[in-house]
Amino acid sequence: MNERDLLAAEAQDDALLNTPLTEPAPQLAVEPAMAVAEPELSEAAPEEPIKVSAKGVDFFYGAFQALKSVSIDIPRNRITALIGPSGCGKTTFLRCINRMNDLIDGAFLKGALLIDGQNIYNKDVDVVHLRKRVGMVFQRPNPFPMSIFDNMAYGPRLHGIKKRADLEILIEKCLKRAFLWDEVKDKLNEPGTNLSGGQQQRLCIARVLTVEPEVILMDEPCSALDPVATSKIEDLMMELRNDYTVIIVTHNMQQAQRASDYTGFFLMGELVEFQDTSNLFVVPKKKETEDYISGRFG
Numbered sequence: 290m291n292e293r294d295l296l297a298a299e300a301q302d303d304a305l306l307n308t309p310l311t312e313p314a315p316q317l318a319v320e321p322a323m324a325v326a327e328p329e330l331s332e333a334a335p336e337e338p339i340k341v342s343a344k345g346v347d348f349f350y351g352a353f354q355a356l357k358s359v360s361i362d363i364p365r366n367r368i369t370a371l372i373g374p375s376g377c378g379k380t381t382f383l384r385c386i387n388r389m390n391d392l393i394d395g396a397f398l399k400g401a402l403l404i405d406g407q408n409i410y411n412k413d414v415d416v417v418h419l420r421k422r423v424g425m426v427f428q429r430p431n432p433f434p435m436s437i438f439d440n441m442a443y444g445p446r447l448h449g450i451k452k453r454a455d456l457e458i459l460i461e462k463c464l465k466r467a468f469l470w471d472e473v474k475d476k477l478n479e480p481g482t483n484l485s486g487g488q489q490q491r492l493c494i495a496r497v498l499t500v501e502p503e504v505i506l507m508d509e510p511c512s513a514l515d516p517v518a519t520s521k522i523e524d525l526m527m528e529l530r531n532d533y534t535v536i537i538v539t540h541n542m543q544q545a546q547r548a549s550d551y552t553g554f555f556l557m558g559e560l561v562e563f564q565d566t567s568n569l570f571v572v573p574k575k576k577e578t579e580d581y582i583s584g585r586f587g
């Protein structure tokens with residue numbers, strides 16, 4: 290890996306691992322109105338404890354509005370899939386939840402985004418702590434150019450766990466949780482990049498688990514994987530939902546149906562429909578949803 294690649298990987302990994310950025314991140318401009326925004330009725334309000342709640346979220350890249358009045362209540366310890374055609378704002382919405390869009394010049398958010406009822410865009414929110422609570426897995430597996438062990442130890446070390454024995458216990462626990470331990474236990478000192486694509490993605494998920502997040506965001510985590518590796522990630526998601534709130538963006542309708550409890554359909558920056566996955570794919574409420582899931586556009 291050359292120096293430029295390394296820097297690029299580190300920039301992304303900084304965010305992934307919820308570490309402070311080298312340069313202070315530009316603060317996302319938040320309209321003063323959001324603090325007093327009237328809660329709007331959400332598109333769907335499942336009768337379950339809610340972990341993440343968006344209330345009338347508008348998001349702008351400069352003059353371009355990428356999200357339009359998105360209101361959604363995402364239940365705790367469930368898997369929520371976000372679907373919709375390319376460019377409809379799925380990634381933008383996901384990145385609002387751990388404030389990764391803060392890194393983009395000229396971007397700003399209106400409305401309110403709550404985790405456990407607390408607005409994460411309030412001035413007193415510690416963004417580094419927020420990114421520890423809200424982990425992220427990307428489309429392309431991105432292990433650091435270091436050993437499997439050091440990949441796994443990176444986050445915990447930054448958060449103050451230094452003793453080898455403590456790290457070993459934590460790393461074994463998280464690799465087991467990510468169904469990867471048996472495949473890597475004898476080669477923890479080998480580079481993470483030597484693993485197969487599917488193993489690398491499970492390593493990235495295991496690495497997120499080491500900092501004990503509450504919410505895990507996954508942006509098309511299987512799009513670069515074959516069906517067998519994809520199925521392993523889906524099994525892993527099902528296992529994780531007992532303890533985490535998982536929000537996954539996917540272009541794969543079968544994946545959304547197989548591996549999620551709730552599904553939200555985005556179209557041109559709007560959340561058109563959000564409901565039980567089983568209902569959305571069988572009896573969608575909106576014609577746009579029906580057209581999309583039946584392959585009539587997108």
Ligand SMILES: Nc1ncnc2c1ncn2[C@@H]1O[C@H](COP(=O)(O)OP(=O)(O)OP(=O)(O)O)[C@@H](O)[C@H]1O
Pocket residue numbers: 350353355373374375376377378379380381382393
């Ligand atoms: N950094 C940016 N600056 C300006 N516009 C952006 C930026 N990122 C995304 N956009 C625009 O915002 C809109 C939503 O983009 P986003 O990446 O959220 O879509 P998406 O639903 O994730 O699409 P895909 O399925 O292709 O990943 C698009 O029109 C895109 O061009």
Ligand SMILES: [Mg+2]
Pocket residue numbers: 379380381508538
């Ligand atoms: Mg996207």
